[in-house]
Amino acid sequence: MHSIHPFTTLKARMTVIVGALVFLSGMLLALYAINIVERDMAQLVGDREYALLSSAAAQMEQDLNAKRTVLRVTAEGMQAAGAYDPAAVRNYLQRVPSLGQQFFNTVALDANGVLLTSLAGGAAAGQATVAARAYFRDTVRTRKGVLSPPLRSALSGKPIVLLTEPVFDAAGVLQFVLAASIDLSQPDFFEHLDRLKPGRHGYLFVLTTDGVILHHPEPGRVLRNVADEKGGIVPSTRQALEGKDGWVLAPNKAGVNSLIGYRRLANADWIVGIVYPTAEAFAPLVAMRQRALLRTGIAAVAAGLLGLLAIAILLRPLETLRHQVARIRRGDAGIDIIDLTRRDEIGALSRAIHALTEERAIADAESARLARTDSLTGLCNRRMMESELDMALLRQRRSHAELGVAFLDIDHFKHINDSHGHATGDAVLVEFARRLRQAVRATDIVARYAGDEFVVVFEGLSSAEELAALATKILEAIRVPFPVIAEGLQVTTSIGLTLGRAGSTRESLLKCADEALYAAKAAGRNGFAIDGTVAGACGTGQA
Numbered sequence: 408m409h410s411i412h413p414f415t416t417l418k419a420r421m422t423v424i425v426g427a428l429v430f431l432s433g434m435l436l437a438l439y440a441i442n443i444v445e446r447d448m449a450q451l452v453g454d455r456e457y458a459l460l461s462s463a464a465a466q467m468e469q470d471l472n473a474k475r476t477v478l479r480v481t482a483e484g485m486q487a488a489g490a491y492d493p494a495a496v497r498n499y500l501q502r503v504p505s506l507g508q509q510f511f512n513t514v515a516l517d518a519n520g521v522l523l524t525s526l527a528g529g530a531a532a533g534q535a536t537v538a539a540r541a542y543f544r545d546t547v548r549t550r551k552g553v554l555s556p557p558l559r560s561a562l563s564g565k566p567i568v569l570l571t572e573p574v575f576d577a578a579g580v581l582q583f584v585l586a587a588s589i590d591l592s593q594p595d596f597f598e599h600l601d602r603l604k605p606g607r608h609g610y611l612f613v614l615t616t617d618g619v620i621l622h623h624p625e626p627g628r629v630l631r632n633v634a635d636e637k638g639g640i641v642p643s644t645r646q647a648l649e650g651k652d653g654w655v656l657a658p659n660k661a662g663v664n665s666l667i668g669y670r671r672l673a674n675a676d677w678i679v680g681i682v683y684p685t686a687e688a689f690a691p692l693v694a695m696r697q698r699a700l701l702r703t704g705i706a707a708v709a710a711g712l713l714g715l716l717a718i719a720i721l722l723r724p725l726e727t728l729r730h731q732v733a734r735i736r737r738g739d740a741g742i743d744i745i746d747l748t749r750r751d752e753i754g755a756l757s758r759a760i761h762a763l764t765e766e767r768a769i770a771d772a773e774s775a776r777l778a779r780t781d782s783l784t785g786l787c788n789r790r791m792m793e794s795e796l797d798m799a800l801l802r803q804r805r806s807h808a809e810l811g812v813a814f815l816d817i818d819h820f821k822h823i824n825d826s827h828g829h830a831t832g833d834a835v836l837v838e839f840a841r842r843l844r845q846a847v848r849a850t851d852i853v854a855r856y857a858g859d860e861f862v863v864v865f866e867g868l869s870s871a872e873e874l875a876a877l878a879t880k881i882l883e884a885i886r887v888p889f890p891v892i893a894e895g896l897q898v899t900t901s902i903g904l905t906l907g908r909a910g911s912t913r914e915s916l917l918k919c920a921d922e923a924l925y926a927a928k929a930a931g932r933n934g935f936a937i938d939g940t941v942a943g944a945c946g947t948g949q950a
């Protein structure tokens with residue numbers, strides 16, 4: 408039996424294929440499921456951060472409104488009190504404590520933009536003018552309070568924004584403008600923003616709709632316009648400046664992939680933004696992905712091992728069948744050891760092997776029989792006769808019984824062929840064989856030796872006389888006309904007989920019988936001749 412390398416077995420290959428398929432499909436399914444979950448979770452995280460941003464923006468709007476309210480109420484109070492001259496203005500302002508709480512500084516400017524008074528000092532009355540500043544001109548023109556763009560304070564040099572409120576007299580004439588500043592460098596105003604900063608590296612920032620930064624964790628960037636910074640405006644910021652609120656996943660200015668959100672304030676041209684690096688924002692998702700993949704991998708390996716076990720169990724009968732076939736081939740067992748009762752493919756294969764083996768055995772037996780049989784007459788052929796004669800000689804040596812050999816040749820058979828045709832000649836051979844077979848004992852060996860020559864081996868003879876009787880019986884059986892032609896054909900044969908003796912061999916027996924046949928032919932055919940019991944002499948006899 409050829410041994411099979413463990414790696415080339417069906418079991419190994421099926422295990423590898425099934426294992427790989429289970430592993431791959433498991434991983435693909437896990438990745439697919441993880442992607443769906445991640446997408447949903449990323450949406451949740453983004454929405455949550457955006458909600459945070461919106462609440463920060465709302466808080467900022469509230470703060471601005473509160474500051475506006477304080478300034479407007481102060482302006483209305485001053486109008487009601489008629490506090491228009493610089494001393495009265497200063498006195499009034501000093502009596503409003505909420506101004507100090509809400510603002511970095513509050514100044515009053517006359518209708519020409521010249522400083523009337525500054526609560527926090529910094530410059531003397533009349534020394535500074537803001538006539539050229541857009542926020543002042545807008546306040547005078549619109550006769551309403553405005554929120555200035557971020558600017559550097561002329562008095563303190565700090566980055567500030569200003570809220571203004573015009574104060575009119577009873578006749579509606581502008582008396583002065585209150586301008587209250589918010590210090591962008593102080594943490595107070597953006598304190599709540601900084602408290603909301605997500606994770607370790609996330610941050611919130613504020614910029615105007617023109618792109619000027621109001622608040623940023625890097626103080627050096629305050630008052631700069633994002634358009635003027637190195638690298639220009641990132642696409643997400645550009646969209647925000649164009650009026651689009653919401654969140655996206657995109658690289659920030661430093662190229663770090665981030666969750667970036669923008670929310671525009673309703674009561675100021677400000678945009679609150681959030682940057683949250685995705686590595687941090689989605690860290691739990693990444694951990695979840697790794698855990699899920701690891702567990703899926705373990706599950707797939709376990710499934711593969713179970714598959715291996717299942718395959719091993721399922722294929723065990725095949726292995727058994729292989730060993731059974733090997734044993735049958737070695738001759739250690741018969742075909743019956745194969746189990747034919749299984750109702751699966753292995754059972755079908757077993758039955759096929761069983762049937763094939765039986766058919767082969769029958770075919771082998773048939774071809775062996777054909778190899779030993781004369782195809783025309785069905786008698787033993789010459790080869791079989793020779794081996795049977797050898798066996799008979801062996802038996803004779805043990806039993807010491809007599810053994811006789813007869814050599815027969817149909818007389819003038821050529822003439823039969825020539826006169827009646829080859830087919831009739833064949834029919835004569837067949838009929839001759841049949842009669843010969845019937846004329847002797849069933850245990851005697853009857854063979855067609857060649858052409859029209861036949862040999863009979865008689866075992867268990869008692870004397871040469873018995874041989875003569877047998878020859879006579881054969882001649883009589885042949886003498887009856889052969890029904891191979893309508894009127895019947897007279898066929899005769901000549902027989903040479905010999906009796907085996909000590910030291911006889913196949914060759915010597917056949918030679919003696921052949922010589923006796925020659926003598927019978929010479930004596931005129933249709934008779935027989937028997938060699939004498941004296942060694943070397945061949946006797947003749949006529950029927």
Ligand SMILES: Nc1nc2c(ncn2[C@@H]2O[C@H](COP(=O)(O)OP(=O)(O)OP(=O)(O)O)[C@@H](O)[C@H]2O)c(=O)[nH]1
Nearest residue numbers: 816817818819820821822824829830832833858859
């Ligand atoms: N029809 C037929 N003829 C065969 C077959 N085998 C041999 N023969 C013929 O048998 C004849 C044998 O003739 P011989 O034995 O030589 O001579 P004979 O005519 O029998 O003459 P004697 O033997 O001297 O009586 C030949 O013509 C062969 O061609 C066969 O299978 N069928």
